Amino acid sequence: MEKALTGVKILDMTHVQSGPTCTQLLGWFGADVIKVERPGVGDATRKQLVDVPGADSLYFTMLNHNKRSVTLNPKSEKGSEIFTKLIEHCDVMVENFAPGALDRMGFSWERIQEINPRMIYASVKGFGPGPYADCKVYENVAQCAGGSASTTGFRDGLPLVTGAQIGDSGTGLHLALGIVTALFHRTHSGKGQRVECAMQDSVLNLCRVKLRDQQRLTSGPLNEYSQFGEGIPFGDATPRAGNDSGGGQPGRILKCKGWETDPNAYTYFITQAAIWQDVCDVIGKPEWKEDEKFATPEARLPHLNEVFGEIERWTMTKTKFEVMDICNKVNIPVGPILSMKELAEEPALRDTGTIVEVDHPERGKYLTVGNPIKLSDSESKVTRSPLLGEHTDEILSEIGLSADDIASARENGAV
Numbered sequence: 001m002e003k004a005l006t007g008v009k010i011l012d013m014t015h016v017q018s019g020p021t022c023t024q025l026l027g028w029f030g031a032d033v034i035k036v037e038r039p040g041v042g043d044a045t046r047k048q049l050v051d052v053p054g055a056d057s058l059y060f061t062m063l064n065h066n067k068r069s070v071t072l073n074p075k076s077e078k079g080s081e082i083f084t085k086l087i088e089h090c091d092v093m094v095e096n097f098a099p100g101a102l103d104r105m106g107f108s109w110e111r112i113q114e115i116n117p118r119m120i121y122a123s124v125k126g127f128g129p130g131p132y133a134d135c136k137v138y139e140n141v142a143q144c145a146g147g148s149a150s151t152t153g154f155r156d157g158l159p160l161v162t163g164a165q166i167g168d169s170g171t172g173l174h175l176a177l178g179i180v181t182a183l184f185h186r187t188h189s190g191k192g193q194r195v196e197c198a199m200q201d202s203v204l205n206l207c208r209v210k211l212r213d214q215q216r217l218t219s220g221p222l223n224e225y226s227q228f229g230e231g232i233p234f235g236d237a238t239p240r241a242g243n244d245s246g247g248g249q250p251g252r253i254l255k256c257k258g259w260e261t262d263p264n265a266y267t268y269f270i271t272q273a274a275i276w277q278d279v280c281d282v283i284g285k286p287e288w289k290e291d292e293k294f295a296t297p298e299a300r301l302p303h304l305n306e307v308f309g310e311i312e313r314w315t316m317t318k319t320k321f322e323v324m325d326i327c328n329k330v331n332i333p334v335g336p337i338l339s340m341k342e343l344a345e346e347p348a349l350r351d352t353g354t355i356v357e358v359d360h361p362e363r364g365k366y367l368t369v370g371n372p373i374k375l376s377d378s379e380s381k382v383t384r385s386p387l388l389g390e391h392t393d394e395i396l397s398e399i400g401l402s403a404d405d406i407a408s409a410r411e412n413g414a415v
């Protein structure tokens with residue numbers, strides 16, 4: 001089966017997480033991803049959080065599937081020549097260095113366009129143009145600067161960062177969409193273009209509903225937030241809402257059987273208005289259906305603590321999976337709090353290729369997350385990450401270097 005991006009060549013200058021997430025996705029869809037790494041060193045994550053001595057780390061291997069690795073120093077004279085050939089050869093260049101690094105290598109956007117006017121040049125930076133444009137940014141900085149931390153956690157606690165890597169992987173996803181959009185545009189414009197994603201902007205995009213709530217504050221309290229029912233006044237910014245549901249259907253995380261010893265024996269439970277009658281029956285409170293304190297969504301809002309207290313009394317008698325079974329039969333939206341261990345062992349995720357086992361020559365078998373985007377006519381097979389410089393000779397000969405050229409480039413440290 002031909003893959004959707006077969007024939008697209010990506011010059012991958014990315015490192016750490018945000019950029020590699022993007023190029024890995026493109027690789028899963030069939031693009032030829034040529035990862036350029038510093039000779040002898042490579043992407044810093046190869047040797048970060050090492051669990052198998054001498055082998056590439058899971059940090060690296062899980063973000064760099066379906067790529068080929070070439071070592072090259074574009075700052076050397078010979079390296080710069082080779083890099084120029086790679087720009088001519090490829091369709092897309094992706095990078096996420098600190099601001100200005102590519103320019104300092106001698107490859108400004110203007111220069112890249114001169115070399116290859118069809119080149120799409122895509123970058124991740126921490127911030128867009130403005131006062132912080134020159135700052136280096138990591139995941140948690142982006143979560144804080146993009147509005148996620150101020151709206152995550154409990155009202156009376158610290159701002160919190162989330163486990164989901166919305167700054168890094170979230171921005172990589174945004175960038176991938178920018179790249180395929182630019183590739184589509186190129187089919188009729190004939191030209192490449194610059195694609196830029198700032199991590200702050202991507203996080204803010206994912207926190208869109210919290211900016212919605214910021215504006216709703218001017219017309220009154222946010223009555224689906226627990227603090228409304230608790231009679232605690234709102235300030236002038238969207239507050240942290242604990243585990244309250246983000247939409248107009250109140251929800252909470254509730255204890256399930258075993259919560260005293262199992263940190264993940266919880267369920268998310270949504271009291272969607274449409275199935276309220278079923279909630280009342282399931283938790284053994286049929287009289288609430290007629291009780292004016294609980295009968296309508298508006299009536300319930302000031303009493304959500306009582307509502308969820310009663311639901312929790314019921315969920316605590318069941319395991320999170322029993323809650324799922326019972327509630328799903330009557331269309332009550334609930335979700336077990338699944339641990340990484342449970343996800344790793346979930347057969348349905350293995351069947352769909354979302355969790356995949358990969359074999360690696362240095363580290364043996366390990367689990368990874370495969371392509372979460374499923375196309376019916378483009379198979380997405382996960383292949384292992386490349387060893388440092390594994391494809392240097394192969395790639396350099398593809399762009400026209402002879403065996404002697406390659407040997408001399410290696411001798412003078414360009415590759």
Ligand code: CAO
Pocket residue numbers: 015016017018019036037038039072073074075096097098099100101102104105124125126135136137138139168
């Ligand atoms: N050969 C020779 N030199 C190379 C090279 C190669 N193949 N690849 C990179 N380099 C050099 C660059 O030219 C740069 O050198 P100068 O600063 O002298 O110009 C340097 O290596 C890499 O720079 P960096 O500043 O990007 O790396 P860092 O580890 O100091 O910073 C990070 C890392 C992530 C903070 C920074 O890259 C950044 O802010 N990136 C943009 C935002 C981003 O993507 N953040 C998410 C990272 S994932 O959490």
